[in-house]
Amino acid sequence: MGFFDRLKSGLSRSREAINEIFYMGGEVDEDFWEDLEDTLVMGDMGGELAMRVTDDLREQAARENLTRADQLRDALAKRLAQEFRTADRDPFEDVPSCVLFVGINGAGKTTTVGKLAGRARGEGKSCLIGGADTFRAAAIEQLEVWGTRAGVDVITRERGADPASVCYDVVEEAEKRGSQLVLIDTAGRLHTSSDLMRELAKVVNVTRKRCTSMPVTVVLVIDATTGQNGLAQAKEFNDALDLDGLIVTKLDGTAKGGIALAISDQLGLPIYRIGVGESIDDLETFDALDFCRALVGEGK
Amino acid sequence: MFNSLSERLQDTFDKLRGKGKLTEADINVAMREIRMALLEADVNFRVVKDFVASCKEKCLTAEVLDSLTPAQNVVRIVLDQLTELLGTTESKLVLAQNRTPNVIMLVGLQGSGKTTAAAKLAYLLKGQGHSPLLAACDTHRPAAADQLATLGTEIGVSVYRGDGKDAVKVASESIHEAVNHLNDIVIVDTAGRLQIDEEMMQEAVAIKQAVKPDQILMVVDAMTGQDIVNVVQTFAERVDFDGVIMSKLDGDARGGGALSVRAVTGKPIKFVSMGEKPDSLEVFHPDRMAKRILGMGDVYGIIEQAQKVADQEQIDAAERMLREGFTMDDLLNQMQQIRKMGGLAKIISALPGGERAMAQQGGIDESSLSRIEAMIHSMTKEERARPKIINGQRRKRIAAGSGRSVQEVNQLLKQWGEMNKMMSKMRAATQGGSKKQRRQMQSMMRNMGMGGGMPGGMGGRGWGM
Numbered sequence: 001m002g003f004f005d006r007l008k009s010g011l012s013r014s015r016e017a018i019n020e021i022f023y024m025g026g027e028v029d030e031d032f033w034e035d036l037e038d039t040l041v042m043g044d045m046g047g048e049l050a051m052r053v054t055d056d057l058r059e060q061a062a063r064e065n066l067t068r069a070d071q072l073r074d075a076l077a078k079r080l081a082q083e084f085r086t087a088d089r090d091p092f093e094d095v096p097s098c099v100l101f102v103g104i105n106g107a108g109k110t111t112t113v114g115k116l117a118g119r120a121r122g123e124g125k126s127c128l129i130g131g132a133d134t135f136r137a138a139a140i141e142q143l144e145v146w147g148t149r150a151g152v153d154v155i156t157r158e159r160g161a162d163p164a165s166v167c168y169d170v171v172e173e174a175e176k177r178g179s180q181l182v183l184i185d186t187a188g189r190l191h192t193s194s195d196l197m198r199e200l201a202k203v204v205n206v207t208r209k210r211c212t213s214m215p216v217t218v219v220l221v222i223d224a225t226t227g228q229n230g231l232a233q234a235k236e237f238n239d240a241l242d243l244d245g246l247i248v249t250k251l252d253g254t255a256k257g258g259i260a261l262a263i264s265d266q267l268g269l270p271i272y273r274i275g276v277g278e279s280i281d282d283l284e285t286f287d288a289l290d291f292c293r294a295l296v297g298e299g300k
Numbered sequence: 301m302f303n304s305l306s307e308r309l310q311d312t313f314d315k316l317r318g319k320g321k322l323t324e325a326d327i328n329v330a331m332r333e334i335r336m337a338l339l340e341a342d343v344n345f346r347v348v349k350d351f352v353a354s355c356k357e358k359c360l361t362a363e364v365l366d367s368l369t370p371a372q373n374v375v376r377i378v379l380d381q382l383t384e385l386l387g388t389t390e391s392k393l394v395l396a397q398n399r400t401p402n403v404i405m406l407v408g409l410q411g412s413g414k415t416t417a418a419a420k421l422a423y424l425l426k427g428q429g430h431s432p433l434l435a436a437c438d439t440h441r442p443a444a445a446d447q448l449a450t451l452g453t454e455i456g457v458s459v460y461r462g463d464g465k466d467a468v469k470v471a472s473e474s475i476h477e478a479v480n481h482l483n484d485i486v487i488v489d490t491a492g493r494l495q496i497d498e499e500m501m502q503e504a505v506a507i508k509q510a511v512k513p514d515q516i517l518m519v520v521d522a523m524t525g526q527d528i529v530n531v532v533q534t535f536a537e538r539v540d541f542d543g544v545i546m547s548k549l550d551g552d553a554r555g556g557g558a559l560s561v562r563a564v565t566g567k568p569i570k571f572v573s574m575g576e577k578p579d580s581l582e583v584f585h586p587d588r589m590a591k592r593i594l595g596m597g598d599v600y601g602i603i604e605q606a607q608k609v610a611d612q613e614q615i616d617a618a619e620r621m622l623r624e625g626f627t628m629d630d631l632l633n634q635m636q637q638i639r640k641m642g643g644l645a646k647i648i649s650a651l652p653g654g655e656r657a658m659a660q661q662g663g664i665d666e667s668s669l670s671r672i673e674a675m676i677h678s679m680t681k682e683e684r685a686r687p688k689i690i691n692g693q694r695r696k697r698i699a700a701g702s703g704r705s706v707q708e709v710n711q712l713l714k715q716w717g718e719m720n721k722m723m724s725k726m727r728a729a730t731q732g733g734s735k736k737q738r739r740q741m742q743s744m745m746r747n748m749g750m751g752g753g754m755p756g757g758m759g760g761r762g763w764g765m
Binding site: 038041042043044046047104105106107108114136137138139141142144145146159190191192193194195223225226227228229230232233250252253254255256258259 | 342345409412441443449454494495523526551552640
């Protein structure tokens with residue numbers, strides 16, 4: 001199954017919902033627009049953005065005389081794709097590179113680090129994992145399992161150690177070894193706990209300061225099932241840490257990833273990767289148009 | 301970012317003021333606001349539609365339309381409806397009386413917080429005099445059993461890990477383990493699974509058949525969006541569950557999913573999980589949840605939080621303050637407590653109408669707190685204990701040390717003086733004193749509250765919470 005199919009099957013639920021609308025005869029009436037707005041809302045896009053997108057499409061339909069469902073679908077996919085910013089640089093390809101993963105609890109940071117390490121190793125890059133989640137029980141063990149699977153060394157300290165000092169160690173070790181890709185996992189935290197956010201800001205600052213030999217990228221990992229709170233999360237993390245981009249995980253369920261669109265629209269952050277499955281290869285490069293086409297149910 | 305529903309409705313009705321009587325069209329406008337508020341809170345859009353329709357019907361009565369305060373009436377109706385939908389009574393954990401051990405099984409998506417919830421539940425039950433055993437049946441996620449084992453050690457509950465390979469086998473063995481070790485409750489932590497992952501759903505069903513749990517609780521992340529309906533529906537059909545634990549409610553997610561879960565499956569929310577600590581599992585209160593979903597300020601939550609951060613030491617300190625007066629260290633302490641509760645802005649926004657007041661003031665400047673902290677940190681121990689000894693020279697030094705101006709130091713000392721005065725009056729009032737004095741004190745206490753106005757977070761007499 002190719003990437004596009006996988007993504008499509010992951011997004012099938014929202015696609016079916018949108019298809020329902022598009023197949024409702026050729027007639028495009030007031031109900032059509034209302035239903036379209038609801039469907040976009042159901043994709044976790046947020047009420048405001050959904051309304052704006054629908055209004056835009058409506059205007060465009062009138063202007064360009066689009067009356068057929070497939071025309072509208074194509075226009076909608078392109079319209080949605082515009083909301084995404086493209087990344088100037090891929091921090092996982094353009095090496096040497098140091099990437100810090102941040103996010104709330106359970107977003108999938110550790111798993112993402114594990115998968116990316118395995119991928120980099122497979123491509124012949126020298127990779128190093130930093131375990132700066134010294135808070136959660138067994139987070140280090142979990143990372144070490146991933147490290148062993150991927151054949152990548154994990155640099156960390158005992159539970160309860162200062163995460164900033166772990167980052168310092170990791171960067172030092174990476175420079176000594178000449179590692180090409182450094183992936184640092186941090187402890188999950190809610191964006192509302194100000195003490196923990198300050199701690200994370202320190203971790204990021206120490207890493208940015210210490211790491212002079214390669215660019216440091218700070219990536220927010222966000223769960224595709226997240227609702228409107230995802231926007232608040234992204235804003236807080238961005239304010240505290242000056243994020244570089246996003247990774248959206250768990251797109252393989254019936255989740256829609258509409259929140260990614262809302263975040264990208266509001267904060268202008270590029271999406272580096274999306275997780276569309278369980279295995280190592282299921283972390284894919286993000287393509288806005290493909291994503292949106294799959295979302296509105298358009299064939300290849 | 302989110303305006304509370306009551307404010308939005310107030311704004312809507314403000315525009316309609318002078319119309320005398322509300323029409324159905326006016327109610328429609330209000331209903332649109334309600335719809336948006338619920339959607340922002342991640343309530344599923346189908347649930348929103350039904351809910352808004354039923355609310356509209358109730359609002360279209362003469363009682364509401366003719367009333368002088370339609371906004372309040374509409375809010376009350378919405379709130380009552382929402383509370384009722386969320387469950388009018390607190391639902392508790394039901395355990396079978398005639399079976400030992402009782403078995404509680406936890407299910408849910410990846411990353412929803414099952415393992416943490418399992419440990420919290422064990423801690424809660426242990427506190428109630430039970431002897432729980434945790435069964436580590438998440439054999440998929442690396443080191444999940446290690447996590448449970450670590451948490452188990454922390455809370456003093458034993459964990460059964462088995463061979464760590466076959467989840468069903470570990471689950472059934474854990475029952476024997478519980479019998480052998482006289483545990484009366486087994487909490488089965490399972491692997492996170494997607495509802496469309498057939499293989500994993502079958503595993504959950506197999507575990508269920510093997511251990512025949514008395515209660516199956518589904519752990520649901522409060523931040524989940526619209527997709528929650530698909531998730532809970534499938535889980536309800538395949539494994540079926542008795543109740544829900546909402547996790548991660550310590551964030552600022554409005555948790556509209558709670559309403560969707562109730563509306564779609566009819567299952568009650570039994571617990572809410574509010575943080576990292578093992579004691580942060582709380583009984584679900586529908587009324588509080590309703591207010592939270594509508595963004596209406598959680599006064600109880602703030603009070604509880606204040607109680608949590610105020611430990612015995614601080615109670616002793618308060619008594620000492622009454623006895624010996626108020627020192628700069630006390631002031632510092634109070635400000636750090638405000639920090640612990642998430643800062644002034646958070647506290648004020650949790651009060652009804654607080655967000656509106658804050659918007660009018662142009663927001664709260666949290667940095668004034670840090671400036672005061674810096675000045676106090678620049679004082680010597682003696683100066684902090686007896687601020688009266690701070691003369692001109694010392695003020696100059698403190699100003700230089702903290703990078704602030706002498707005027708600011710003066711202002712701080714003046715505020716301290718006022719607070720100290722108040723403290724000594726309070727002392728007089730507590731040690732007997734006339735009726736008049738007591739009345740004076742009552743009005744003073746009122747002034748200490750939020751009413752005093754806190755431009756830029758400072759300037760008032762308002763640190764005392």
